[in-house]
Amino acid sequence: MRRVSSARGLLELRGGILWQQRRDSRGCRSDGWRPKVRLSTSGRGRDRLCCSRICLIQSEKKGALLFFGSAGCVHCHAVAGRSNEMFSDFNMHVVGVPQIAPRFGVGTGNVNFDGPGADEDFGLEQITGNDADRYRFRTSPLRNAALQPAFFHNGAFTRLEDAIRHHLNVFESALSYDAAAAGVDRDLRTRLGPVEPVLDRIDPRLAGAMFLRADEFADLVAFVRTGLLDRRALPQNLCALIPASLPSGMTPPRFEACPQN
Numbered sequence: 001m002r003r004v005s006s007a008r009g010l011l012e013l014r015g016g017i018l019w020q021q022r023r024d025s026r027g028c029r030s031d032g033w034r035p036k037v038r039l040s041t042s043g044r045g046r047d048r049l050c051c052s053r054i055c056l057i058q059s060e061k062k063g064a065l066l067f068f069g070s071a072g073c074v075h076c077h078a079v080a081g082r083s084n085e086m087f088s089d090f091n092m093h094v095v096g097v098p099q100i101a102p103r104f105g106v107g108t109g110n111v112n113f114d115g116p117g118a119d120e121d122f123g124l125e126q127i128t129g130n131d132a133d134r135y136r137f138r139t140s141p142l143r144n145a146a147l148q149p150a151f152f153h154n155g156a157f158t159r160l161e162d163a164i165r166h167h168l169n170v171f172e173s174a175l176s177y178d179a180a181a182a183g184v185d186r187d188l189r190t191r192l193g194p195v196e197p198v199l200d201r202i203d204p205r206l207a208g209a210m211f212l213r214a215d216e217f218a219d220l221v222a223f224v225r226t227g228l229l230d231r232r233a234l235p236q237n238l239c240a241l242i243p244a245s246l247p248s249g250m251t252p253p254r255f256e257a258c259p260q261n
């Protein structure tokens with residue numbers, strides 16, 4: 001049994017059927033769940049399936065099947081127990097993210113990096129001092145990930161597709177990485193640290209390549225991009241909350257994603 005939580009409610013995947021927790025008492029099963037929809041991988045069926053207040057479009061549903069099934073994302077982007085539906089186990093893993101390491105100094109970077117070339121980020125080891133924790137970073141929660149301008153701890157990817165594709169074959173992704181092609185801002189791409197030592201410690205779950213057909217990959221992206229999106233968090237809803245002036249008289253902060261800024 002696997003729990004799925006869309007931004008719009010609690011869902012659960014059992015035996016290929018997506019179950020929805022009932023919000024009303026009418027016809028309620030004893031365990032409080034009712035079948036929402038049988039997930040079919042055939043791609044046939046209605047475009048959009050809604051039950052009560054929860055809707056997942058066909059591609060999101062198929063993406064959810066992959067996420068909680070064969071693609072194995074839920075092992076780290078967990079929802080059960082203390083993950084509290086946040087799509088993270090809140091544990092640290094080595095996932096082979098390219099090492100963006102802008103040089104330290106005026107007009108360039110403001111971080112002193114680790115390692116012999118001062119061009120690495122040792123991640124959790126910085127805090128624990130334990131060599132075994134090198135390059136480990138916390139699993140990112142995935143709710144509203146679609147609204148982020150960049151991905152991973154250092155923003156090595158700027159497109160959600162690229163961040164997801166990286167997981168499918170971390171060796172190929174990391175070894176062929178091009179910061180400019182990944183859309184990283186010019187001032188952050190002055191230097192890359194070595195990625196081979198990171199790959200030497202890759203999490204066993206990501207050590208092998210995973211093959212997804214183009215349509216399966218698109219479904220997986222659809223699930224993360226729109227299935228896990230709460231539309232109330234869209235800029236057009238949140239930007240309106242920025243006050244025009246502050247009681248202190250100070251200038252309100254500038255939010256790049258908001259048009260009026």
Ligand code: HEC
Nearest residue numbers: 071073076093097137138139140151152153163167203205
């Ligand atoms: C071995 C554990 C693990 C597995 C399996 C895994 N991830 Fe991740 N994922 C991580 C970690 C750890 C990070 C954050 C790494 C960092 O910040 O450097 C991450 C980051 C991400 C991000 C970027 C989010 C952000 O806020 O920057 C996305 C998107 C993502 N994962 C999607 C997926 C999908 C989809 C799958 C299944 C194909 C998957 N992950 C499988 C551990 C995992």
